[in-house]
Amino acid sequence: MADEDIEKTAFRTHEGHYEFLVMPFGLTNAPATFQALMNAIFKPFLRRFVLVFFYDILVYSRNEKEHVLHLEMVLKVLRQHELYANQKKCQFAQEKIEYLGHVISGEGVAVDPEKIKAICDWPRPTNVKEIRGFLGLTGYYRRFVRNYGTIAAPLTQLLKKGGFSWTEEATQAFDRLKSAMVSLPVLALPDFNKQFEIEADASGYGVGAVLVQDKRPLAYFSHTLALRDRGRPVYERELMAIVLAVQRWQPYLLIGKFRVKTDQKALKFLLDQRIIQPQYQKWIAKLLGYSFEVDYKPGVENRAADALSQKPEEVQLFGLSIPITVDLDVIKREVSQDSKYKEIVRQLEQGEELQVDSYSLQKGLLMYKNRLVIVQQSSLKPVILETFHNSAVGGHSGFLRTYKRIAAELYWKGMKAEIKKHCEECLTCQRNKTMALSPAGLLVPLEIPQVIWSEISMDFVEGLPKSNGYEVILVVVDRLSKYGHFLPLKHPFTAKLVAELFVKEVVRLHGFPLSIVSDRDKVFLSQFWTELFRLSGTKLNKSTAYHPQSDGQTEVVNRGVETYLRCFCNEKPKEWIKWLPWTEYWYNTTYQRSIGMTPFQVVYGRQPPTIVSYGSSPSKNSTVEEMLQERDIVLVSLREHLRLAQEQMKSYADRKRRDVEFSVGEFVLLRIRPYRQITVRSRRNEKLAPRFFGPYEIIEKIGPVAYRLQLPENSRIHPVFHVSQLRKLVGQYENIQPTIQFVDENYTWKSEPEEVVEYRKTGAEQWEVLVSWKELPKHEASWESYEEMKEKFPTLHLEDKVNLKGGSNDRPLIKQVYSRRKNRLC
The missing domain is CATH 2.40.50 (OB fold (Dihydrolipoamide Acetyltransferase, E2P))
Structure with missing residues (x-):
């Protein structure tokens, strides 16, 4: 101690007043002063063969001869400065050593198991201070953890002022971080005689990189992007990932040339590009002074650095559980308390003959056919079922695979039925797995009309090339005679324009129909269209939500129209408008098996468009009377052919269908095809979107195969669905988050x-x-x-x-x- 500072260390005891003559630990600047001293005396040796942290001196060498020489030099320096090493605390010639929370060996750098145990035993934080302590401990090892920034992001958000609100997302992040710490890799030690590689990648939420040498990771790096950075172009985010990684590992990369691997192909020419944008120039400037090459590596191959996967902003249900180790002491205690198994254990221990030869004892545990026995009322069964089915290892497999996985290691009476019940009631499986069953609901054909052009169906043929300004065909088909009109339309068109065309080309010839069957196109759902036909007395029948088969007739005609035009216009597709009249003539003069004649014969062969029954208006003229009688015979034959065609169609269709019925009050899951989810929350990846939503309650049965569901108040889709879109909910669940948007009290589409x-x-x-x-x-x-x-x-x-x-x-x-x-x- 300096003479003028000795009095500052004074302290009093019951034996008197004392002052330190040498510096003690505990003073404010003592650690920094002591570290400065150690750095000064070992400066020639630092990072050559010596590392120093306070009084921990690490001496490392390539071989034993060098090691002895290095130790002599270190001990000599200590003696010269009157510093002494405690022999009891020294370790010499070690192949593996614990140093500053790490285990260093010839294989690489690993994490001290004692530190990991402290992380695993860490209780759930209850305030910001405890979260900061947990993140401080785990953050010390972040270079061992791939995607550390993404995993810890929900916990980091809680550190904001006034932002502490522990949620389910925070719990999942807390558990994931603990699990990641349990299985940390051994990082290789750098060899400065070999080339370093950086594998970098970026996503919409963060950037990540891996420092690699000889295909072994040396360190991981991840960084969560701020909100302002998430909107940057992909090119800039990928460039940002490279720059941040290079800055992070600067000491390794300044020595020689290194390689950078990225899945952004444009960055392959980074060193040859002429950068104009100021924001890109800012990033490029930070790479000056480094010698490197950029290689393009597709994302499929760049898995190590494809670190920050696309995390959804909103998750409906998290279907992953962390595997839990079975507590053998609990199993042994439960077996000893079960009267049946207790007797079997006693007989095995005493060598008595058993009635069942398959039991045995292994290390004090009861086994059945070399499988660990669990009592039927075991407290561990829910944990086991969750682990073997819901975990990443279980993979939400089906009943048979889950049963085989569990039965390979464990046994309890009635396990097959319980495993099957658990798999059937798993909500994640019900929502995301398709049903390997024939479609639900028997075919219910529409009622056969009594008069031609009294009931019609209509639809649009879209996606045609522009021909004289026309791009769409409005297909209108009479459900009785099968007679059709194909009307061209220009883009864009409104409900008013379609209605005017319909009146001009259909109503002019056949009058207003009694009903119209259509899909749920926005034109047919518009208020103008609905009000127009309400005033004309026409009933609008729309297909059930996400079930276009309800209007199957027009869908079939559409395919016929497209096929005809494809055959005659394939060389000059933009001239299809010239062939449209011939398409209509061909269709109406072609034999229809369902009616046993051509539509043209039905409509124009004997009578004007509006055909009435002969019995309602007899004629005194014999010739006219004969024509009316023949006309009635045609109508009777027509209806009979339609009836037989419907029966045959229903018979064929029902062979591949199931008769499924639900009761009012039951809960069901709703299947909505991703490509039709215009009014459902958009998803980033439709391939991985859930197959079912819900559950929702059935509030009304609409006909034999349609049901009305109690959708959430914020839903905007029609609430009546065909039975094939529904799946019975197995099990009971509460507080399921709704996923479909607003439907009003009258269950009608109300767009504002x-x-x-x-x-x-x-x-x-x-x-x-x-x-x-x-x-x-x-x-x-x-x-x-x-x-x-x-x-x-x-x-x-x-x-x-x-x-x-x-x-x-x-x-x-x-x-x-x-x-x-x-x-x-x-």
């Missing part, structure tokens, strides 16, 4: 306009506005009449966008037009 995107003036000098709808994607925007929108939605501020009536000079240029064929604004 959000804003006016664009405007235009039609050829008829009528103003139309392009309206985007709430909670629907941009490509669902539709052109609507300005007058109708103003009348139906008076609160929608149309004038905020354009002054349609006044012809304002400030109107913006038209920048976007909605294309139904391209399904987007363009």
Whole structure:
């Protein structure tokens, strides 16, 4: 101690007043002072063969001869500075040593098991201070953990001011971090005579990298991106991953040339590119002074650095459990308390003959056919079932695979039935697995109409190339005569335009029908379409949600139309409009097996379009009377052919169907095909999207094969579904998070306009506005009449966008037009 500082260390005891003459530990700057001393005296040797942390001196050498020489030099320096090593605390010539929480050996660097035990025993944090302590301990070993930043992100969020709110996501992160610490790898030691490699990757949530040498990892690195960085282009995020990794491992990379591997192909030419964007120049500047090459490595091969996988912003249910080791002491205690097994154990210990020869004792444990015996009421059975079925090892396998996996190691009476019940009641399996069964619900054909053109069906044929401005065909088919009209349409079209075409080409010839069968296209669901046919007395029958087979007739006609045009227009597809009249003529004059004649013969062969029964209006003219009688014979024959065709169709269809019925009050899961989920929460990967949603309660039976479900209040899809879309819920569950958006009290689609995107003036000098709808994607925007929108939605501020009536000079240029064929604004 310096003479002027000795008095500052004074302390008093019952024996008197004392002062330190040498520096003790405990003073504020004592650790830093002592570390500075050690660094000063060992400066020539540091990182050559000596590492020092306070009084822990690590001497490392390549062979025994060098090691002895290095020890002599270190001990000599200590003696020169009057520092003395305690022989009892020294270890010499070690092949493996614990140092600063690590185990260092010839194989590499591993983590001290005692530190891992402390992490595994860490209780769940209850405040920010405890979270900070847990993250501090685990963060010390983050270079051993792949994706550490992503795993710990939910816990890191809790460190924000006022942000402590322990959630299920935090619990999962806490458990995942513990599990990751249990299986940490052994990192290789660097060899500076060999080349280093960096495998870098980036995702929408973070960047990650691996430092590799001879295909062995030296260290892992991950960094969670801030919100402002997540929106950067992919190129910039991949470049950011490389720069951050190079900065992190600078001491290893400055020595010589190294390689960088990335799955961003454009970065392969990083050193040859002319960088113009300022933000890219900023990152490139940080790589100056390094010698490296960039190799392209596809993401499939770049698995080590494909670290930060796409974490969903919202998860419906987490279907992964952490495997748990079975406690043998608990099993032994439970077996000793069971009267049956207790007697068997006694007989085995005393060598008595057993009635069942398959039992044996191994290390004090009761075995049955070399499988560990568990009592039927064991407290460990739920844990075992969760581990062998729900864990990453179990993989949510089916009953047989799960049973075989458990039966290979364990045995209890009635295990097969319990395993089967657990697999059937697993909600994750019910939601995500397809049913290997024939479609549910027997075929229920629509009722045969009494009069031609009284009941029709209609649909659109989309995706055609533009021909004279036309891109869509409206297919209208009479359900009795099978007569069809194929009407061309231009994009974009509205419900009003379709209705005008329908009146002009169909109603003009055949009058208003009594009913129309259609799918759930937005045109057919619009208020204009619904109100028009309500006033005309026409009933609109729409297919059940996600079940287009309800309008199977028009779907079949659509395929026929497409096939005909494909045959005659394949060389000049843009001339299909010229062939459309011939398509209609061909279809209407072609024999239909279901009616036993051609549609043209039914409609035009004997009578004008509106055909009535002969018995309702007899004629005095014998010739007319004979024609009417022949006409009635045709109608009777027609209906009989349709009846026989329906019976045959139903017989064929029911061979591959199951008769399934549900009761009101039952809970079911709902299947919605991902590509039809326009009104359901969008998913990043449709291939991996759940197959079923729910469960939902059945509140009404609609006919033999359709049911109305009690969907969540925020649902926006039609609540009536065909039985083939439903799956009976097995087991009982509570607090299941709803996943489908709003449906109103009347169970009808109610889309509300959000804003006016664009405007235009039609050829008829009528103003139309392009309206985007709430909670629907941009490509669902539709052109609507300005007058109708103003009348139906008076609160929608149309004038905020354009002054349609006044012809304002400030109107913006038209920048976007909605294309139904391209399904987007363009």
